[in-house]
Amino acid sequence: MLYAVDMSTALPPCPQPEEPLDGTPVLVPFGTGAEEPCLRADAARNRARLLDAAARLVAEHGAAGVTMEAVAAAAKVGKGTVFRRFGDRTGLLMALLDHEEKKFQAAFLSGPAPLGPGAPPVERLRAFGCAALRRAADDLELQLAAEPCPDRRFLVPPRRARYGHVLMLLRQAVPDADCELLAQTLMGYLEPALIHHLTRQCNMPMERLQHGWHDLVARVTAARQPA
Amino acid sequence: MLYAVDMSTALPPCPQPEEPLDGTPVLVPFGTGAEEPCLRADAARNRARLLDAAARLVAEHGAAGVTMEAVAAAAKVGKGTVFRRFGDRTGLLMALLDHEEKKFQAAFLSGPAPLGPGAPPVERLRAFGCAALRRAADDLELQLAAEPCPDRRFLVPPRRARYGHVLMLLRQAVPDADCELLAQTLMGYLEPALIHHLTRQCNMPMERLQHGWHDLVARVTAARQPA
DNA sequence: TTACGATCCGGACCGAGGTCCGTTTAATTT
DNA sequence: AAATTAAACGGACCTCGGTCCGGATCGTAA
Structure with missing residues (x-):
């Protein structure tokens, strides 16, 4: 994995370590620690279903149709789960x-x-x-x-x-x-x-x-x- | 007026005429028509009060504190009035x-x-x-x-x-x-x-x-x- | 297999942006 | 001054992003 994009690694209980944030950034966190936090089975399954549902919604109704509730419903999952997994709407879209x-x-x-x-x-x-x-x-x-x-x-x-x-x-x-x-x-x-x-x-x-x-x-x- | 920034001229009943939108834009709509639609007296008064209230909110609570409802309340004006005048939150902020x-x-x-x-x-x-x-x-x-x-x-x-x-x-x-x-x-x-x-x-x-x-x-x- | 704790789930709940429409008011005309 | 009408007003209402926490579930260790 080249970089982590969803919130799986950025939310508790796996908070991302603070990064320097200066003008000379550490290129890419490359192969360095904590890449795949190895989600619990149900979490991984739901993540896949959510991404699938989101992609379907984009295809059908455009990006504007990607509502957090709609995605949750289409994936047959609670709304909270979407936020837990992707942090916010932007996170979901970036994951796509x-x-x-x-x-x-x-x-x-x-x-x-x-x-x-x-x-x-x-x-x-x-x-x-x-x-x-x-x-x-x-x-x-x-x-x-x-x-x-x-x-x-x-x-x-x-x-x-x-x-x-x-x-x-x-x-x-x-x-x-x-x-x-x-x-x-x-x-x-x-x-x-x-x-x-x-x-x-x-x-x-x-x-x-x-x-x-x-x-x-x-x-x-x-x-x-x-x- | 150098350019129109609030929605006074962009909302019905004064819809902005469509602009070309190509790569060679008409510099600035400069002194050309429909600058000051000359708001009704009450509208002008409310506009001033809204801008005043918004500026006060920015000074006190930062830009994040500028809620449309808060501005409306501080200006003692209905919420709909804020949107009518500035279109949306961005419009209000730009007017500031x-x-x-x-x-x-x-x-x-x-x-x-x-x-x-x-x-x-x-x-x-x-x-x-x-x-x-x-x-x-x-x-x-x-x-x-x-x-x-x-x-x-x-x-x-x-x-x-x-x-x-x-x-x-x-x-x-x-x-x-x-x-x-x-x-x-x-x-x-x-x-x-x-x-x-x-x-x-x-x-x-x-x-x-x-x-x-x-x-x-x-x-x-x-x-x-x-x- | 059972027990246990960490993780995840779900949906009620909240706040804020934005819309709508019946009512009020300012400008204009007669 | 009264009538008329276009514009402005206000606040109920809707949607959607985001939060919260009691309860369900998974992985693990015994």
């Missing part, structure tokens, strides 16, 4: 996205080049952005609905993993820049809300966004003019 | 920010250089970012609380005004780039949620963010290397 996100994460961490290791950093950065754009384009609706409140947005494991990756590549590409800030800037370009605005509300084609990403990476990683 | 935002807007539209007209575009861009960072730093909490849902975030008048300004400067600075996308990228750096994360959760000093902005502007507007 979890599978794809982990595939993506595996791809850029250890997949084939140029997305994975082996290619020069700038090229990996380019590939990363295009892959992220594609992922955002699929189930955009779900990604928007799963957006956490502003002060948690940057603390969510998937986001941290992506950020850490971009940061690493940026450090290789432009070693003497303020890579933390540049990484956040690049991440901003990939924000689902922005993708949604540009593609759905401004009718920009994805190719333009991809080209824009290439251009942005080029500008950000370019050697500075002496002037 | 409106005054300062308009001052800012006036400053970069027609104030003294380098923020206002007169300085070269790159210099104005630098000044704009620093001013925006300062504005975000003041009442960050309110700005976070006033963040609209993802699919409205880019349609809110203040945001459009800022975006339009950055876009214009960028077009002057780098005429043959995809300035729409670059402008959105720069705007992302100034997002309240990001400022909050960097300053409050990562403990970065504001000076670093300002320096980062200067660097970002330099990279984005730099002449491209022939390589």
